[in-house]
Amino acid sequence: MLTIALPKGALLKDSIRLLQSAGLDFSAFLEPGNRQLQILDRQERAKALLVRNSDVPVYVEYGQAQLGVVGYDVLREKTARVAQLIDLRFGGCRMSIAVKASSPYRSVLDLPAHCRIASKFVHCARDYFHNLDLPVEIVPLSGSVELGPxxxxSEAIVDLVATGQTLRENGLVEIETLFDSTARLIANPLAYRINADGISELIEELRQSVTQAIAATC
Amino acid sequence: MLTIALPKGALLKDSIRLLQSAGLDFSAFLEPGNRQLQILDRQERAKALLVRNSDVPVYVEYGQAQLGVVGYDVLREKTARVAQLIDLRFGGCRMSIAVKASSPYRSVLDLPAHCRIASKFVHCARDYFHNLDLPVEIVPLSGSVELGPxxxxSEAIVDLVATGQTLRENGLVEIETLFDSTARLIANPLAYRINADGISELIEELRQSVTQAIAATC
Structure with missing residues (x-):
């Protein structure tokens, strides 16, 4: 039976809606007070695991789930060995650099060498500044990164920005976007290659749903 | 002014009570709907930062807070350069290895070589199995580790256990304790050495509160 890893949090509702379009119902995860971490769809065609966003690629890489839905930001940060199949077009946000509005920095190149950058996305931040050839010290935080500046x-943060409200509330401004992020459908590479449990058919259905959704909004 | 990093979550209430015993009131963090991440005590003697448990040692190591309260488990996992001052005796829990109750494993030495161990505490798990000379593969997860087995x-998990309810609900049993954990008072080593902002006086008051609390329960 196919297993699909779904991310807790902001991407869950749209992920469930997408799978419903292919006839798979995992809406029980959305019920208030739900404590289940794995459920079968009503027709018992597939199973879904409810895991942290950042754990989705782990379950897919290790083959405990053949498919998963996860933000592109996590894929960039984790560099998991999974196949990226479809840009699902929801969960849009961007990985940005932000500084205090009252600071003198208005572009990344204004930042002093050896300054500190606080981030939950340590690899993304390190890669970006390495490519810029700007030596910085990355301070790894696991939450409330805006407290850094x-x-x-820290002089700046690298963090995921959706509406920008958290930044504004904390007197921070974006000065650069590293990349844009949306939810992606990922697959275990082996399961995808050998078409385990009719995975290709489901992927094709999901691809059509996404195409139709794009056409409907154009 | 002294800054103290306090951990969100299970240790917060007792941390605030402890500081109240030394005349510092940060109970505003406990008010429902609180969104503040830093507050001054009423007499403006000290400031408190509200951060994730795992970020407390970061703020203290970098000197943005001179003191912090954090679980010993985090100190073991992060190996931050901070001074451990007082065992505060609250927040008791243990770092344990657990397996499925239906598995044949009843002790760590029953686990097969090259088995998989899922954990949020990657360093603690790796060190433990390295010292046992048992080669295992650590699967890093960030939440719901019980889904591993x-x-x-994974054959087993290494995770923090307080009451054991989550394990029981998921059909898992503990087979070994790596270490016991409680909340600790930590300090920035330099601030402690130079006695910045009268830090020693506050530490002494907190030490007396803890000693009195122990005496009261004996």
Whole structure:
């Protein structure tokens, strides 16, 4: 039976809606007070695992799930060995560099060498500044990254920005976008290659749903 | 002014109570709907930062906070350069190895070489099995680690256990304790050495509160 890893949080609702378009119903995950981490769809065609966004590529890479839905930001940060199949077009956000609005920095090249950058996305941040040839110290945080510049621990942050409200509330401004991110459908490379459990058929259905959704909004 | 990093979550209430015993009131963090990440105590003697448990040692190491309260498990996992000052005796839990109750494994030495161990505490798990001379593959997860054995991705997990309810609900049993953990008071080593902002005085007051609390429960 096919297993699909779904991400907790912001991408879950749209992920479930997408799978419903292919006849798979995992809406029980959305019920208030749900504590289940794995459920079968009603026709018992497929199973879904409810895991953290950043764990989706792990379950798919290790083959415990053949398919998964995850943000492109996580794929960039984790560099998991999974096949990226479809840009699902929802969950849009961007990986940005932000500084205090009251700081003198208005572009990345204004940042002083050896300054500190706080981030949950340590690899993305390190790669970006390495490619710029700007030596910086990355301060790894796991939450509330905006406290970095506010407390003076870091000159800037690299973080995911959706509406920008958190930045504004904390007196920060974006000065550069590293990349845009949306949700992606990923697959275990082996399962995809050998077409395990009719995975290709489901992928094709999902691809058509996404194409139709794009056509409907144009 | 002294800055103290406090951990969100399970340790917050006891941390605030401890600081109240030394005349510092940060109970505003406990008000429902609180969105503030930093507050001053009423007499403006000290400031508190509200950060993730795993970020407390970062703020203290970088000197943005001179003191912090954090679980010993985080200190073991992060190996931050901070001074450990007082065992605060609250937030008791243990780092354990657990397997499926239906598995044949009843001790760590029953685990097969090259088996998979899922954990959020990658360093603790790696060190432990390295010292046992048992080669294993650590699968890094960021949440719901109990899904590892349930889905068959891993033979065991290394995770923090308080009451054991999550393990029981998921059909897992503990087979070994790596270490016991409680909340600790930590300090920035330099701030501690130079006694910045009268830090020693506050540490002494907190030490007396802890000693009195222990005496009261004996």
């Amino acid at each position: 506010i407390t003076g621990m | 349930i889905t068959g991705m």
